[in-house]
Amino acid sequence: MPAQTYPWGPSVVWRFVARRLLHALPVLLGTTFLIYTLVFVLPGDPIQGLAGDKPVPPAVLAELHARYHLDDPLWVQYTHYLTGLLTGDLGTTFTGRDVSELLADRWAVTLQLGLTAWVLEVVLGMALGVWAGLRKGKWDDSAVLFGTTLVISVPVFVVGYLAQLVFGVQLGWLPVAGTEGGWPLAYLLPGLVLASFGLAYVARLTRSSLIENLRADYVRTAHSKGLSRRRVVVRHTLRNSLIPVVTFLGLELGGLMAGAVVTEYIFNLPGVGQQLFQSIQLREGPVVVGTTTALVLVFLLANLLVDLLYGLLDPRIRHD
């Protein structure tokens, strides 16, 4: 197979990447402001909320309000946050923990989990889809269709607890929960559970897209030119069928990072999903803004990657 190159020079691609990254800056800044405002306008006093049903002495309340700038107007609070951001200080949580340290810790877990799930979706999902697509109407195609429907319709927490009980408790093949086993051992089961929905979706998408393209004129032409079936499927049909799959997988990369709240909870993985959930409950502005901004960054990069892949898959798509 000849090396695939862009139909246009590398300088065009780099200019495209640079422009997109520059665009990302105002988007990120806007995100911080938007999220900060949203957390700010939420009613209630976070410090009172922390104490639950116990009374908080006024002196303590006043001190904590001052410490976290809770009595200042929005623009003062936001300026405090931005000034900190420029010096690399993301603020502290209400328990006094450094947010940048906390985010680094949590992102390491989420990236390992998200990427494991994503790779499983790509490899297993596409393999199942191609297999079912080529065997259309046979029993194995039906099995894939049935299996994927089942997975899509069962909620993730049911899949999660079942997987824990079967593979962790009964069979003892994989750790039940936690990060102690390290990557990949500790991330296989949660990765598979997190990937289950997307995996089923990728398989079905690949299958239907492949089946549609196999009927196309250019495939018939390729066959009649005497090309081998393998070459027709891999080189011509599959590549053309991947456009919708790549679009989905690109968005999914961000979605997996942001949407792992339930999986992280069930498998006791201290990732960003868990943190975001807790911090929204607690009104921890700096944590919510930091986490969300990083998530937006992941989405932006994933989108950029998808756009670059389009060019590789379909030369008709131009980057200008």
Added chain:
Amino acid sequence: MNPSRSTALAAAAVLTLVASATACGSDGPAKPKNAPGKPGGAYSVALTEPDHLLPGRTTSSYSLQVLQGLFDPPAALDPENGSVKPLAAVSWTTTDNVVWTVKFRSGTTFHNGEKVTAASFADAWNAAAYGPNAWDANYYFAQIRGYDALNPSKEGAKPSARTLSGLKVLDETTLQVTLKAPFGQFPMLLSFPAFAPLPKAATANPDAADVAPIGNGPYRIDGAWERNRKIRLAKFTGYRGPRKPMADRVDFKIYTSRETAFTELQAGNVDVLTTVPAANSAQAERLFGERFSIRPSGTMDYLGLPVKDPRFTDPRLRRALSMAIDRKGITQAIYNGVYKPATSLVGDMIPGHRTDACGRTCAYDPVAAKQLFEAAGGFEGRLELHFSNADTTYEQWMTSIANQLKENLGIQDVTFRKMAPADLSALLGEGRSKGPFRQNWVIDYPSIQNYLDGLYYPGNRSGWSNEEFDALVAEGNAAQGPRAIASYQKAEDIALRELPYIPLWNWQDQSAWSDRIDNVIIDPYAAGLHLDRVTVSD
């Protein structure tokens, strides 16, 4: 594959609350089995991430569980009956319940080798009581003379002192404590971890000591606190106190989900779980048998009423609401029978608890409730029920209560105001609430006084105040033992007659542990699991 799958499905069924069996388990605190038990070995405890590990800075039960191993406060509570015994102290004396002389053990050291002296206690208490430090346990020191100078209540005011005037170090092992008013329950307060001593290194740099605590207890922290993952404790070889630790090592494994922790316990990956979810009660009893225990906790739920709202001013109406609530039905349906219907304002294991204190007011009697309701003139307008979204069961039982009030009293217009805890606590306070609200009380120490003070303090959420009640509490505070209890009970009777807070149910905690360990003693107080007593059998 078949058997394992069916077990898994059965377990899933339990998770979804379909389990029909009721919990029975053993009553009372977990009794130590008389296993001889040899020292040594290591075991692990399931925990939720603590907020702080500095004694004065936390009141979270998860933190307190770790501090149970790391620190010796002046006193300890007997796990059987809640009576106070000296721990880091050897004695305390008073003649008037105002001036207390506390003698501490000599010859004990902190984990870093520093000597524990009376000044180590005074320094720790001063730091916790100093308002601008904003430590969580600040209000535990409010009874000590000089507290107000450290905690000005006027906005923007600076504290006029850095140390409590009521604390006086008499010699290396003696501390004199002067209180603002007579308070006979003071020794009980001394069992709370916030009263533990701190070494100079900790008072000089509390942030560092918060993550790498230096205590005076039988265990020391081993390595760094691995956030959201693990806290390791190892036996402190220099320990000279009365609690000789049995096991060499204790590892806390941190979980966000109790269900997951329970699954890990089944898989043998963790040895003790002191918070088995109510939904898993039947399953836990079947799987763990003797190694499963249910113990009453001091924590209770109440329905608070805004008594300043004219519609709630008549105590008869408040009692009618109480009698229209089917506590038994709700605790069975929602908490699997693990929570117990309340019959008093205070928990079962509190000295002076009376099973019939609430009497007919807490018994379900829809007919009498309706009569009383009519006699009080009924209820006009919308009844708004307030609760937080911190736990899904709150909405479930509030819905039950709404239905029962509709059905039994004919209050038709009932709505729910469900919100984040931060919003709710801002909305309540001094009777500002627009309707009944969920009120919860977690005890600090096992005394009726703790409930009375915690729920009915001046400016409390219901807005209720009563001079006779206040006088009786003060009378109890000025006494000790049975005389104190008698006064507190009289005050409790007033609060139950007036009913600004309707007692709903007492929480119970479920624990289960693996067959690797013995001598598991879990008390319903701040100590929780007695880490030092557990023996490892393999």
